[in-house]
Amino acid sequence: MILKITDLNVFHGPIHAIKKVNLHVKEGEIVAIIGANGAGKTTLLNTIAGLKKKTDGEILYQGEPLPEKSHEVLKKGIALCPEGRRVFGNLTVYENLIMGGYLMKYKKDFEKEVEAVYHLFPRLHERRNQIASTLSGGEQQMLAIGRALMSKPRLFLLDEPSLGLAPLLVQEIFNKFIEINQMGVSILIVEQNAKHALMLSSRAYVLQTGNVIKEGPSKNLLNDPQIQEAYLGKRLKDRQNQ
Numbered sequence: 001m002i003l004k005i006t007d008l009n010v011f012h013g014p015i016h017a018i019k020k021v022n023l024h025v026k027e028g029e030i031v032a033i034i035g036a037n038g039a040g041k042t043t044l045l046n047t048i049a050g051l052k053k054k055t056d057g058e059i060l061y062q063g064e065p066l067p068e069k070s071h072e073v074l075k076k077g078i079a080l081c082p083e084g085r086r087v088f089g090n091l092t093v094y095e096n097l098i099m100g101g102y103l104m105k106y107k108k109d110f111e112k113e114v115e116a117v118y119h120l121f122p123r124l125h126e127r128r129n130q131i132a133s134t135l136s137g138g139e140q141q142m143l144a145i146g147r148a149l150m151s152k153p154r155l156f157l158l159d160e161p162s163l164g165l166a167p168l169l170v171q172e173i174f175n176k177f178i179e180i181n182q183m184g185v186s187i188l189i190v191e192q193n194a195k196h197a198l199m200l201s202s203r204a205y206v207l208q209t210g211n212v213i214k215e216g217p218s219k220n221l222l223n224d225p226q227i228q229e230a231y232l233g234k235r236l237k238d239r240q241n242q
């Protein structure tokens with residue numbers, strides 16, 4: 001088990017954003033968390049990444065309690081690719097990658113990682129000297145993913161990577177997640193785009209106003225009438241007419 005969360009509670013002031021959540025990710029798995037706006041998805045990822053303090057509950061990473069500070073969490077092997085493609089707009093693609101690799105001690109390893117990112121995203125290689133703010137939305141997302149990978153994570157946390165991207169680009173980027181996973185990286189992805197997230201993952205959790213209301217194999221959730229109605233845009237009437 002790479003990640004095990006037990007009875008996690010997180011508050012934003014008076015708002016109880018995560019309510020007694022239990023969740024786990026096995027080594028090598030891709031796990032999705034789906035949920036509507038305000039369900040608590042970002043809060044959950046930020047808490048794992050050490051950006052938000054938990055109120056109580058336990059987060060174990062490879063069997064040990066996670067450190068509280070975000071840079072220590074990163075050093076342990078957990079990288080977060082945050083919502084909204086946060087790249088350093090006034091730096092080049094290459095310089096952004098350097099920022100992502102700041103924890104790496106040796107330049108030799110660092111250049112190897114940059115090459116691995118370029119191999120995964122050839123478009124970043126083509127645009128390596130371009131200022132990040134002038135990249136397209138999809139390219140900025142690739143850069144945000146590439147930068148997070150520079151720390152060589154064992155567990156990759158992805159916050160709404162499909163947000164604002166055209167459907168074809170979403171497919172292209174989600175295919176990259178499969179490649180990243182095949183390199184031995186476990187993935188926990190949160191998404192409003194339930195269909196893509198369920199098709200990518202092997203297991204999933206449904207979060208609603210801070211509660212896990214359903215969990216199971218993603219293919220079962222894809223076929224679950226309640227999930228189809230609430231998250232996949234299918235109406236009961238349509239299905240009855242099929």
Ligand SMILES: Nc1ncnc2c1ncn2[C@@H]1O[C@H](COP(=O)(O)OP(=O)(O)OP(=O)(O)O)[C@@H](O)[C@H]1O
Pocket residue numbers: 012013015017035036037038039040041042043044192
């Ligand atoms: N910094 C904050 N201060 C106060 N309340 C917050 C803060 N951040 C989040 N919340 C509240 O916590 C709840 C969960 O928010 P969160 O951003 O985790 O949801 P989400 O599922 O990621 O939503 P979205 O899909 O819209 O990004 C919401 O009710 C939100 O208003």
